[in-house]
Amino acid sequence: MKPEVVTYTLQANGLGTEAYYRDVARFADEVLENAGAEPGIPEIAKYAVKRGMEPEDVRISVLEFLMIGVFWRSYGKFAAPLSLRAASRWLPRLYAWKSKGPRARWTVDLLKGCLNTAQLRVKRSAELGIHVRGFGKLIRWLQASGEFGPECRRLAVWLAFLRSLPASESRNLLLRAIRFAGWFERRSRCELGKYTPEVDAFIKARRNALRWKENLMFCTRGRVEYHLNMVGAELMNRAYRERFLRTKKRKMLLPICMRLKGEAACKAVRMDEGWVCQGCAKDCQVNRISAMGRETGFTALMIPHASTAFDRRNAADVPGEIGIIGVACILNLISGGYRAKELGFEPQCVLLNYAGCVKHWHPEGIATSIDLNQLQRILQDSP
Known part of the structure; x- marks a missing residue:
């Protein structure tokens, strides 16, 4: 649809x-x-x-x-x-x-x-x-x-x-x-x-x-x-690409609007850094991305708000060791990249294909998605 x-x-x-x-x-x-x-x-x-x-x-x-x-x-x-x-x-x-x-x-x-x-x-x-x-x-x-x-x-x-x-x-x-x-x-x-x-x-x-x-x-x-x-997201991805590929650990931060089920039905479990998918819906893209992370070596976390993802308490212990793949709607991309760098992370981003969160854009909320092929390209081990 x-x-x-x-x-x-x-x-x-x-x-x-x-x-x-x-x-x-x-x-x-x-x-x-x-x-x-x-x-x-x-x-x-x-x-x-x-x-x-x-x-x-x-x-x-x-x-x-x-x-x-x-x-x-x-x-x-x-x-x-x-x-x-x-x-x-x-x-x-x-x-x-x-x-x-x-x-x-x-x-x-x-x-x-x-x-x-x-x-x-x-x-x-x-x-x-x-x-x-x-x-x-x-x-x-x-x-x-x-x-x-x-x-x-x-x-x-x-x-x-x-x-x-x-x-x-x-x-x-x-x-x-x-x-x-x-x-x-x-x-x-x-x-x-x-x-x-x-x-x-x-x-x-x-x-x-x-x-x-x-x-x-x-x-x-x-x-x-x-x-x-x-354009800023494209330039940031290029500028930080080589540093991202040298990182030892990677995390992917997903907005809560990507989950297929609503808050009451979603079975995700809250952890210190975000919500972890439990695979309750096969068609949910968060589930698919979480499975991809287990196969390719990154941790997928759902984040309810940017302030959660970029809290100073979550700063990298050693700057440059952790790569962050941030997923966001367009207006959050530049600020998110800068925040990640300030906390010692090496960022890459994938844009949401469209906006749909209930807080900002839609009265009922729309489950959003990303291009998984673009995610694969970011994960490829070459600049």
Whole structure:
């Protein structure tokens, strides 16, 4: 049966996902080629080395350069009139309290919903100034939203780099990032737009219902951010591939929305790091993936929420020894990759073929799935 398309689907026109993985790989190549002319990208790597940091793969630098421009174009108009210097310091710490228990989660979610509704309702004619101060303000706005923590930590390195440059050079680099994002938005609509056919309609239909809800900002992110995460996942998989293949142990993190049965009927057993499938439904893809893991040497765990998977208590004892295969819907891909790296894991990701969780996308929930052939390709022992 053809799955319902809520926002996106990797099975455009009712076909399989092979075309998607070819298209996103080809478009990622085009993005890298066009980014080759941007002078700030190799310079950021040199700056990181001077600061005693591990230099990132150039493909990650390209992703972050693109991210700057996309966020500026998407959220600059909201960040311009707001003063968030104090809020950006304490709100991320408050959001971290969600892991303390149900009552804390409810309280933080309520505050987050109120704040994000207020932030996205601001209508002013002011534009965010294209300079280092404006970039810092944008980062503070993103931090205050509670949706971009890992991305903001990466962009903070770019902010320090820009502050080390003369004002004219930093402004020129920001302008180039914004122009690059404009090109990306136009081209990604052509190359990847067929995989995000219902995003605009979903936002239009649900925006009012999502007011004051903690997932307002997450669920109303535009098509360009879907395309950014698609390309970002491809670039991250390439950049971290060799390190992943050198890992001694591997885990696969599956979202709870993949199970075929509902919460009451699913027989999965809760362990310290997640839920372990007990094989109660032969047709359940979680069951099939768990069996594949037993055959090929990885542990499959169902994770109810990203905060469970990337809790600091689950950090790798020895950085680089554990490989993580993360499965997620599109808007979680970049942040999930960064979180895995922060905890000492070497990540690869597989996209959910479509969105369907009851928390964000569908009132009853739809059992989601992945392309098992793509998973096999990730597990192959060659870059």
